[in-house]
Amino acid sequence: MPAALVAAGLGAALAAGCGARPDVTGLGEAAAAPPRAARNQAAAQPADTTPPGTAPADTAPADTSALAGGGPIDASAPAPSDTSAPASIAPDTPAPTVPAPPTTTAPPPGAYAGADAAAVGANELGEVPILMYHQIVADPKGVYDRRPEDLRAELERLASEGYVPITAADYAKGDFRAVPAGAHPVVLTFDDSTTSQLTLGADGNPAPDTAVAILFGVAAAHPGFRPVATFYVNKDPFAESGKTTLPWLVAHGFEIGNHTLNHTNLHNKSSDEVRMALATLQNVVVTAVPGYTITTMALPQGAKPADMAAAVDGTVGGTTYHFAAVMLAGAEPAKSPFRADYNPASVQRIRSQGPDGPEPEWASTAWLDRLAQHAEVRFTSDGDPNWISFPAAAAGDLAPAYAARAHPY
Numbered sequence: 001m002p003a004a005l006v007a008a009g010l011g012a013a014l015a016a017g018c019g020a021r022p023d024v025t026g027l028g029e030a031a032a033a034p035p036r037a038a039r040n041q042a043a044a045q046p047a048d049t050t051p052p053g054t055a056p057a058d059t060a061p062a063d064t065s066a067l068a069g070g071g072p073i074d075a076s077a078p079a080p081s082d083t084s085a086p087a088s089i090a091p092d093t094p095a096p097t098v099p100a101p102p103t104t105t106a107p108p109p110g111a112y113a114g115a116d117a118a119a120v121g122a123n124e125l126g127e128v129p130i131l132m133y134h135q136i137v138a139d140p141k142g143v144y145d146r147r148p149e150d151l152r153a154e155l156e157r158l159a160s161e162g163y164v165p166i167t168a169a170d171y172a173k174g175d176f177r178a179v180p181a182g183a184h185p186v187v188l189t190f191d192d193s194t195t196s197q198l199t200l201g202a203d204g205n206p207a208p209d210t211a212v213a214i215l216f217g218v219a220a221a222h223p224g225f226r227p228v229a230t231f232y233v234n235k236d237p238f239a240e241s242g243k244t245t246l247p248w249l250v251a252h253g254f255e256i257g258n259h260t261l262n263h264t265n266l267h268n269k270s271s272d273e274v275r276m277a278l279a280t281l282q283n284v285v286v287t288a289v290p291g292y293t294i295t296t297m298a299l300p301q302g303a304k305p306a307d308m309a310a311a312v313d314g315t316v317g318g319t320t321y322h323f324a325a326v327m328l329a330g331a332e333p334a335k336s337p338f339r340a341d342y343n344p345a346s347v348q349r350i351r352s353q354g355p356d357g358p359e360p361e362w363a364s365t366a367w368l369d370r371l372a373q374h375a376e377v378r379f380t381s382d383g384d385p386n387w388i389s390f391p392a393a394a395a396g397d398l399a400p401a402y403a404a405r406a407h408p409y
């Protein structure tokens with residue numbers, strides 16, 4: 001990948017904010033996808049120039065069929081909303097509906113106690129890969145499925161390249177305490193709560209070749225590679241109502257996130273429908289894990305509703321939800337939550353994918369290659385969670401709320 005293309009891609013991604021990305025314009029156009037420059041240009045054009053989407057891409061067919069009651073995906077729906085099209089599709093919502101970063105703005109206690117920031121290349125305004133997985137199966141049915149050996153290899157790669165998994169909730173809260181100096185956070189997310197992700201055997205342990213078993217295996221072989229992840233679940237989680245699996249996940253340090261009850265594409269849904277889809281799923285989780293607080297959510301198929309505020313906060317009956325971050329379905333690294341241009345209502349994820357297949361340049365292998373080649377754009381911890389270290393030239397990128405914690409070098 002030429003460096004110029006990388007730089008253009010990263011720069012354009014920042015400039016465009018939440019631009020048109022392949023996951024949300026549909027896999028069907030993948031083969032004819034315009035080059036990156038054209039794509040980014042298109043992102044700034046009115047909605048009617050946006051290429052028509054086909055069936056949205058978040059889920060494999062098996063997933064939607066498993067969600068009885070959710071109905072088939074409406075393939076006639078316009079390209080869902082992460083496309084940045086400014087007018088007719090839900091816009092990239094501006095500040096009023098965005099939750100404020102929850103991290104304290106108070107001055108940090110004590111002096112900086114981290115590593116030599118320059119020596120470790122600390123950049124806590126850098127990019128964080130949030131990887132998106134679906135089914136982990138021996139016989140993939142589409143680009144969203146990965147084989148157990150694919151997942152294992154990707155996790156091995158992350159471990160060998162100095163990544164440390166944190167949950168999406170940790171990321172959203174700006175909590176990087178688990179990431180040592182010089183290491184990089186990565187967020188592993190698994191959508192749709194399928195049995196290929198977690199099935200507990202008769203012995204109470206994850207069955208071989210499930211995602212959780214693979215993660216445990218890699219973590220055991222790589223001290224420091226934490227076996228944590230975030231699971232965005234729908235109703236009947238892991239095909240056992242979540243009765244055993246959800247408490248097990250929480251007890252083992254995993255995060256449970258909201259993916260709506262019926263895997264509803266929220267584009268064109270009313271505010272009440274959005275709230276109902278989220279509140280009812282929250283009730284499923286809290287029934288299985290009393291007292292559990294869901295912190296983050298992932299939009300099915302990455303599709304935003306017109307009323308993004310309803311996707312962030314809501315109350316239905318006696319159920320109130322609030323999300324510190326709303327995850328999209330693609331297709332680039334996420335911004336540091338400490339940046340001024342970070343939008344917690346539109347957090348990018350990266351589809352896990354090898355170097356081949358549809359639009360591999362937007363998927364995990366290519367992005368991890370780029371982050372390895374351009375380490376200066378990657379989030380690298382300073383080892384002191386109270387201070388936010390970054391090269392002095394990037395000072396203008398820091399959100400004002402974090403000014404008291406700034407540690408430029």
Ligand SMILES: [Zn+2]
Pocket residue numbers: 058059191192259263300301
């Ligand atoms: Zn999904």
